[in-house]
Amino acid sequence: MPVPSENQRAAGGTAVSVRGLTKRFGEVLAVDSLTFEVAPGRITGFLGPNGAGKTTTLRMLLGLIRPTAGEGLIGGRPYAALRQPLHTVGAALEATGFHPGRSGRDHLRVIAATHGVPDRRVDELLELVGLAGAARRRAGGYSMGMRQRLGLAAALLGDPQVLLLDEPANGLDPEGIRWLRGFLRHLADGGTTVLVSSHLLSEVEQTADDVVIIARGQLVRQGPIEELHGPPTVLVRSPQPEELARAVRTAGLEGAPAPDQGPGAFTVEGASLATVGDAARAGGVTVHELRALRTDLERLYFRLTQQQDPVLAQPQPDGEAP
Template sequence: MIDVENLTKRYGKTVAVDGLSFQVRPGQVTGFLGPNGAGKSTTMRMIIGLDRPTAGRATVLGRPYAAHAAPLCVLGALLEARSVHRGRSARNHLLALAQTHGIPARRVDEVLETVGLGKVAGRRAGGFSLGMGQRLGIAAALLGDPAVVMLDEPVNGLDPDGVRWIRTLLKDLAAEGRTVLVSSHLMSEMAVTAEHLVVVGRGRLLADTTVSELIASVAVSRVLVRSPDATALRDALVSTGATVTGREPGLLDVDGATPESIGELAARSGLVLHELTPRRASLEEAFMELTEGQGL
């Protein structure tokens, strides 16, 4: 469990995080979503004490991160700016981390296997590709077998295989009962990875909800209508107050009417329908609506 209470961070005149409060619960993947500059990385740094809040506080399992006797065994993090000793092998990098935190050496080989770096463990980490570097960073985060895992934009720059791998790993970690917080500026990625969403913009909380609730909350839902009588149908729909746009002849995009009401109107008017398809809002559209008027 991560508990963020009224967290605020100012850098001079910039308010990076502005009175943010949310909780991250175990057993599910929570997406921390917001455009670049929204304050996600700053919030994550404050959660692990790398940045001092201007106001408010963040706790991990009920205490400030630094107050835990073995912090790596409580929360493992991959932050945006990664630090690896470039000359060391992947195994030695992890061994050094393990030794300074009282973690048994056998755990190093376990996490190397988990992230799929077992075969290249003896290679210099400095020569790793971006994807391998991410995997090594995640291995470090998992080293202490932590109850809480926090990753900052882990899919940035990864190939589709790497993206799929991270997605599965996060779901597995959550299924083991861990608390998983993962940030992203990509709504499409969060839609398939996270169950719960904490959405931020300009340092403020915009939504704290499930992915499905967020999509359902969007007022705009359209219906696609295909009809050989499109012109007459359009006039009939507009007279009921619906908004109708057409992309091509015979095809109407209807806003402000349900498929049921459109079908019944067509029947009453003796107009033929070839297609009547409800279009659910995408998470992208939900996000756009949420951030509208926020100047994001």
């Protein structure tokens, strides 16, 4: 796979910080005193149901929408203060269009012209995102996936230190999504700050290091994705459920039968696999299964965003609030 030109990063990278960003559209408070940080060298998932204010937040960060209050900073400066901004920030926003009569290559060449980026780099990127074959065709005939790829190529034109992608997986086939994940990881490992928005946790669960979850314009949760999992839970299964319950209690652990995990299943919270295994052995109980239970993140995410607003957490038609 071709790799974008040398990613020589200044030590430390370029962080993104959102400070008290607020946007009111008439009566609607689209974004409400939102504050979070995006660290360099990591992939941050920016999550929230449709209409939660993700796109508005990104647009304020990029100087496209004037905030009602607060500020968004990139490497400590507002976007509008950046000279040759595409060398610092690459962004592919949802609802970014292409002139249907202009070819994908010409679309990129027009953007490249603003930064004096040579056509060679344009062709390199078309190759990278897998659009080389369709580069000279009119963009009006592109599929959704091809548009996403063209948007990504545009974001990468200036070889930026910060990449902001709004729902980049929309319209990509599974192979494309897999490729994108690998590519973003590669960039983050090179020191790039990557922020990927999505309304689905499952889309970023495998890639993101950190998550920022918002609902109804407000911050719900932010931090490393592992922390979402909360305290570890152990699942243990035995053909002797009563003896197992006794053994767990004797060891001073909190346990409860978990019939939804199958017959004879038992969950123990806040304990390691070893502690539970030792407790079973001490009680002389036969164990048929012993494993750590992952939190159902999707359910957790739904709960987090729903608590905030039961209406908005329902499945919504596509498209953000104004």
